[in-house]
Amino acid sequence: MKILVAIKRVIDANVRVRVRSDGAGVEMANVKMAMNPFCEIAVEEAVRLQEAGKAREIVAVSVGAGNCQDILRTALAIGADRAILVETDLETQPLGVAKTLRALAEREKPDLFMLGKQAVDDDNNQTGQMLAALLGWPQGTFASKVEPVDGRVNVMREIDGGLETVSLKLPAVITTDLRLNEPRYVKLPNIMKAKKKRLDIVKPVDLGVDLAPRLKIVKVAEPSKRKAGIKVESAQALVDKLRNEAKVI
Amino acid sequence: MRALIIAEHDNRALRKATLAAVTAARAITDDVTVLVAGWNCKSVVEEAAKIAGVGKVLHADAVHYEHALAEELAPLIVNAAAGITHLIASATTFGKNVMPRAAALLDVAPVADVVRIESPDTFVRPIYAGNAMATVQCPEPVKVLTVRATAFAAAAPGGGSAIVELLAAATPVGLSTFISAQLTVSSRPELTDAKVVISGGRGLGSAENFRLIEQIADKLGAAIGASRAAVDAGYVPNDYQVGQTGKVVAPELYIAVGISGAIQHLAGMKDSKVIVAINKDAEAPIFEIADYGLVADLFKALPELSAALDKRP
Numbered sequence: 001m002k003i004l005v006a007i008k009r010v011i012d013a014n015v016r017v018r019v020r021s022d023g024a025g026v027e028m029a030n031v032k033m034a035m036n037p038f039c040e041i042a043v044e045e046a047v048r049l050q051e052a053g054k055a056r057e058i059v060a061v062s063v064g065a066g067n068c069q070d071i072l073r074t075a076l077a078i079g080a081d082r083a084i085l086v087e088t089d090l091e092t093q094p095l096g097v098a099k100t101l102r103a104l105a106e107r108e109k110p111d112l113f114m115l116g117k118q119a120v121d122d123d124n125n126q127t128g129q130m131l132a133a134l135l136g137w138p139q140g141t142f143a144s145k146v147e148p149v150d151g152r153v154n155v156m157r158e159i160d161g162g163l164e165t166v167s168l169k170l171p172a173v174i175t176t177d178l179r180l181n182e183p184r185y186v187k188l189p190n191i192m193k194a195k196k197k198r199l200d201i202v203k204p205v206d207l208g209v210d211l212a213p214r215l216k217i218v219k220v221a222e223p224s225k226r227k228a229g230i231k232v233e234s235a236q237a238l239v240d241k242l243r244n245e246a247k248v249i
Numbered sequence: 250m251r252a253l254i255i256a257e258h259d260n261r262a263l264r265k266a267t268l269a270a271v272t273a274a275r276a277i278t279d280d281v282t283v284l285v286a287g288w289n290c291k292s293v294v295e296e297a298a299k300i301a302g303v304g305k306v307l308h309a310d311a312v313h314y315e316h317a318l319a320e321e322l323a324p325l326i327v328n329a330a331a332g333i334t335h336l337i338a339s340a341t342t343f344g345k346n347v348m349p350r351a352a353a354l355l356d357v358a359p360v361a362d363v364v365r366i367e368s369p370d371t372f373v374r375p376i377y378a379g380n381a382m383a384t385v386q387c388p389e390p391v392k393v394l395t396v397r398a399t400a401f402a403a404a405a406p407g408g409g410s411a412i413v414e415l416l417a418a419a420t421p422v423g424l425s426t427f428i429s430a431q432l433t434v435s436s437r438p439e440l441t442d443a444k445v446v447i448s449g450g451r452g453l454g455s456a457e458n459f460r461l462i463e464q465i466a467d468k469l470g471a472a473i474g475a476s477r478a479a480v481d482a483g484y485v486p487n488d489y490q491v492g493q494t495g496k497v498v499a500p501e502l503y504i505a506v507g508i509s510g511a512i513q514h515l516a517g518m519k520d521s522k523v524i525v526a527i528n529k530d531a532e533a534p535i536f537e538i539a540d541y542g543l544v545a546d547l548f549k550a551l552p553e554l555s556a557a558l559d560k561r562p
Contacts, residue, residue, distance in 0.1 A: 016512075017377040026381055059478065073322075094349070096356045122376050123493070124361050124382075126349035129319065133353035138320050138424035139358035141346050144487065154428065159342040160441070162432040162488045166318070169424045175357070178494060179487060216360035218371065218384040226519060235553035238525065238543050246523045246540065248502040249445070249469060249558075 001055045002150060002172075003046045004110040005100055006131075007039035009068045009073055009090075010121040023219040035071040038116025040078075042174040044183040045146055046136050047079035056114075057081050061104055063087055063097045063211070069199060076194035078185045083199040088211050096211040098130035098164055103207035105135055108172065114154065117142050117175040128175035138168040140179040250278040250333040250369055253307075255326060256285045257343045258293040260315065266339035268300060268403035271386045273396040274337050275302050275404070276366045282307060284329050284416070286322055287317035290379075298413055301405035311418035316427035317343060323350040324419040326357060330355065330391060340395035340497075341441075352393040359393035360385055366399035372452055372523035378493040379516035399520055404526045417547070433488050435473075440489070443472035446521070451478035452507020452528065452547055459484055461551040462506060468558045474498065474518075476508045492517035507547045510535030529552075 011017060011026070012034040012189030018027040035043075049055040060083045062068040072083035086100050107114055113135075118125035132139035138186045141157070144163065147154040148170075158177045160172035206209050232238045242249045252274035259265040267283070274281045283297045286309040294308045307329055313321045326347070330336055330494045336351065338344035352359035365373035367384065370392065376383045391488050440446065447469065449462045459473070474491040475484065491498055493516035503521035508514060510526070510533055518524070519538055526539035529546045536542040543550055 011377075017251075017380045019381045023379075027379060029299070069525045093358060095353065095356075098353060118494075120378065122372035123378065125345050126352075126359060126361060128320070129346065132319075133323060133350040139346070139350065141319075142342060157342075158487050160488060162430065162486060164316075164430045165428040167426045167428050172424075179481070202496075212431035214387075214389060215360065216386040218386050220386070221382050223375065223379055223382050226524075226538040228537050229524075229542065231536075231542045231544060235543065235545075235550050236560075238541055238554065239557040241527070241541055242502065242523070246502070248523050 001049070001056045001111040001171050002057045002099045002109070003049065003055050003059070003112045003114060004105060004108055005042050005046045005060050005075065005080065006113070006115045006127070007043065007057060007060055007061065007062050007066055008036045009033050009074070009117070010119050011035045013120050014109045015038050019220055019222045023221060025217070025220050029114055035074050036119045038114050038176055040183045041178070041180050042114040042116050043075045043078050043080060044181050045176060048181065049148065050079065059084060059108060059110070061086070061101065063088065063092055063100050072199055073194050074186065074196045076199070077190045082197055085199065085201045086204060086207065087201050090211045091213050092211060093213045093215060094126040094130055094216055096209070097127050098134055100204060100207060100209045100211060101131045103155060112171065115173070115175050117177050118187050128173050131175035135173070138172045140166060140168050140172060140174045142158045142176050144177050144179045146174060146180065146226050243246065251280040251332060252278050252335040253280070253329060253333045253336055254281065254343070255336070255338040255347065256283050256293065256297055257289060257339055258285065258287060260287045260290040261292055263293050263296045264339070264341070265403060266341050266398035268406060268422055269398035269401040270337050270396050271300055271302055271337045272401040273291050273363065273366060274335065277369050280304060283325065284309070286314040286325055288312050293483035296412055297407070298411040299407050299409050301408040302550070303411045304432060306411045306413045307416040309416040309418050313421040314418070317347070318425050318427065319347045319350045320422045320425045321419070322347050323354055326351040327354045328375070328419055329416060333367045333391060336391060336393045338395050340397045344395040348395050350391055355393070356385065357389035357391050357393055360387050361395050363394050375516070377467045378512055379448050379519070380512065397497055399497050433486050437466060438470065438472045438488055439475055440472045440491070440496050441488055441498055443500050445469045445471035445537055446474050446498050446500045447471045447504040447506065448476065448508060449479055450476040450508030451482060453479060453484060456484045461547070464555050465551060465558070468555065476511070478516045486500070503528035505535050505539070507549065509533045510538070525533065
């Protein structure tokens with residue numbers, strides 16, 4: 001089985017994001033960037049499938065600016081075999097990215113396309129579903145367990161009421177949720193090895209795709225802030241406040 | 250303008266989040282249709298037809314709609330979308346699974362997690378786990394939206410008398426099959442619908458200690474939630490998780506116990522009307538947004554809280 005894994009470069013999940021004073025977005029200057037955590041889980045899962053003898057080749061792909069090469073190198077260090085960057089300076093939006101990934105899928109012909117369920121910057125949770133639709137493939141979103149069996153893959157999904165398992169005909173798209181695995185800590189020898197792995201850079205025009213954003217971000221603002229309230233001295237005082245002041249119980 | 254809402258249900262009853270989607274649709278247009286696709290789901294159709302403000306219910310009944318598989322629903326939604334300007338579902342795992350697939354088939358960019366409707370083409374949604382609010386303008390001919398149930402009041406479930414039309418099922422796609430579901434069975438209210446939610450965090454220390462949370466929940470008629478740390482530690486199932494990547498709740502009263510208040514968790518509950526925090530660490534970030542804070546060891550505070558609730562005022 002051949003697996004393509006799509007990854008995105010985002011502000012490191014541990015960085016406190018600040019809204020720009022001009023309302024045009026969030027502060028990006030001198031901010032630490034990293035692979036989106038859900039994408040890291042997708043790469044880890046692909047590598048585990050390969051280690052279990054269920055995957056032959058893993059190709060990590062990303063759509064974005066030239067500096068996305070750093071996260072592709074990270075994916076190679078985790079264990080992907082090679083990487084492809086579709087280089088663009090345009091703001092990437094899910095539909096355009098999905099079309100780009102479709103073009104890569106047509107070229108690479110994978111059996112499985114894995115993605116994180118959402119990126120922690122725009123929180124869209126759309127690209128995998130849209131890619132599956134464009135390819136006419138089934139989708140296993142919010143995966144917490146992935147088991148390939150005889151030309152199909154069983155995916156346990158985290159849904160609002162609990163868990164659900166579906167069986168998908170391959171080729172398929174899978175988007176990963178938090179509890180699928182815990183990505184490994186990348187060791188130095190693997191980082192060195194990753195530097196020698198193949199990383200191809202292609203342009204959207206080579207793939208015949210249009211990445212122009214469809215949605216317009218009019219402005220980005222701070223969320224309304226909640227103020228801290230008061231401290232109470234005891235459980236009894238708390239119940240009194242909730243009954244008599246807030247009147248919520 | 251015409252809005253089509255994709256109803257979320259289990260073939261027996263409508264999920265309440267759909268009522269919030271009706272309110273969001275009514276903020277855009279008076280022409281609101283609800284699509285109920287399922288298998289033997291007549292009771293849901295009857296329920297949908299009574300929602301105040303709904304003019305029409307489309308009913309598609311076929312065995313391949315029984316488990317709400319996105320592969321099957323998306324082409325049906327496309328069939329029903331002719332003449333529709335707004336396709337709307339709730340921003341639940343159902344809506345987030347199905348709507349982007351339908352949008353891609355229509356070649357339009359969808360807008361997720363809408364919390365405010367500025368105009369028929371301009372919407373506000375949280376980004377960066379709620380650390381910023383983006384105003385997004387969508388020029389697409391069909392606006393495909395998922396809306397947060399916590400941001401829109403539920404439409405009245407009665408008083409309406411929509412006409413019901415049968416919608417022919419689309420050809421089965423057959424790429425995916427439902428195998429099984431392990432749904433959490435609880436006599437308590439559903440997390441996203443509850444008036445009171447009490448959540449536990451890593452501070453609880455074990456699955457057994459969640460008993461202390463359950464006792465309070467029973468006294469308050471509350472739903473039980475948890476932080477990501479508590480779910481990852483295996484104290485409770487994944488569907489208890491409140492936060493940006495779990496459920497977003499906005500009850501009348503939210504009680505956070507042994508939860509430090511990671512931004513990820515706050516994104517899922519900060520719109521609650523009244524927030525209570527119980528934590529032994531006085532510096533925990535949760536106190537910065539709590540209306541009432543109790544700095545105390547939860548193993549002492551919860552039994553005391555339980556006793557105080559037993560005392561009638």
